[in-house]
Amino acid sequence: MKKKFGFMLVTLFVGGVLAACGNNTGNDSNTSGEGEGKLSIITTFYPIYDFTQNVVGDEGDVELLIPSGTEPHDFEPSAKQIAQIQEADAFVYHDENMETWVPDTVGGWEEEDLSIVKGTEDIQLMPTDKDHEDEDGGEHSHEYDPHTWVDPKLAIKEVEAIRDQLSQDYPDKEAAFEENAENYIGELEDLDQKYESSLSDAKQNSFVTQHAAFAYLANEYDLNQVAISGLSPDEEPSPERLAELKDYVEENDIHYIYFEENASDKIASTLADEVGVELEVLNPLESLTDQQMDNDEDYISVMQDNLNALEKTTDTEGEEVQPEDLDE
Numbered sequence: 001m002k003k004k005f006g007f008m009l010v011t012l013f014v015g016g017v018l019a020a021c022g023n024n025t026g027n028d029s030n031t032s033g034e035g036e037g038k039l040s041i042i043t044t045f046y047p048i049y050d051f052t053q054n055v056v057g058d059e060g061d062v063e064l065l066i067p068s069g070t071e072p073h074d075f076e077p078s079a080k081q082i083a084q085i086q087e088a089d090a091f092v093y094h095d096e097n098m099e100t101w102v103p104d105t106v107g108g109w110e111e112e113d114l115s116i117v118k119g120t121e122d123i124q125l126m127p128t129d130k131d132h133e134d135e136d137g138g139e140h141s142h143e144y145d146p147h148t149w150v151d152p153k154l155a156i157k158e159v160e161a162i163r164d165q166l167s168q169d170y171p172d173k174e175a176a177f178e179e180n181a182e183n184y185i186g187e188l189e190d191l192d193q194k195y196e197s198s199l200s201d202a203k204q205n206s207f208v209t210q211h212a213a214f215a216y217l218a219n220e221y222d223l224n225q226v227a228i229s230g231l232s233p234d235e236e237p238s239p240e241r242l243a244e245l246k247d248y249v250e251e252n253d254i255h256y257i258y259f260e261e262n263a264s265d266k267i268a269s270t271l272a273d274e275v276g277v278e279l280e281v282l283n284p285l286e287s288l289t290d291q292q293m294d295n296d297e298d299y300i301s302v303m304q305d306n307l308n309a310l311e312k313t314t315d316t317e318g319e320e321v322q323p324e325d326l327d328e
């Protein structure tokens, strides 16, 4: 699988500009009393929030800018939110291919007393899967696929990048960041081990998904993500679409289709009855619901749920599934 994607280093030029601001300015002014100065840190969307919180621990208050349940691809910050970022000690985001507003908004803040941390600093992005581009809507489509966090190995790289950039700007907290990150990376390594040992024995390598956010995960564990279009968790498909899907599912011997959230019971039962396929959730972790947050779910627990869901497919013998639309 790996050679299929022409990996390219793309984020360098914007990253370079952003990395130039905020360095070695953020510390002193905000920590009035020695030692007791907790950092105030704004993070963009869920995984970045969780990763940052695990690095920062008791050294700061970490906040999530993009509220739970909000689609982060379409997000634009309000004037109030921009002010909130300006007042913080550090701002942690993922990548310009996800938070497309960052270069225009934060990129011009060379004078600001703010540490700007980019999660994908050491990660090479791959070109966007066309299906996902369409699904995110034309004007918000991204040239490079930003969904690296669904791969535990790339999550580790991101945690290291957050640790290193925060440590550089707040050297007095470096030891704490190092220790926190080490503990958390240990947990991420366990997660990766679980994926590795389960998926290396996959009897079926293809999984069919409605949201093509899992290209990095597929690439990492030698799976084949097959995206289908025109299926929404809250809208019943047309009779024509149901007939097409029925043929496709039968031809390819597909038993499960993965949705990013629970589809309504009605749609789930229609697809089961008319198409002969079960629905499972593969959560792309773009945001967690309030309820998931209240239940103490987090990146690792949701990724464990994702693995359990994937195993329904990978533990059953099967052929490689062909994409539905063979136009390339």
Ligand SMILES: [Zn+2]
Pocket (backbone or CB within 6 Å): 073, 147, 213, 284, 286
């Ligand atoms: Zn997405």
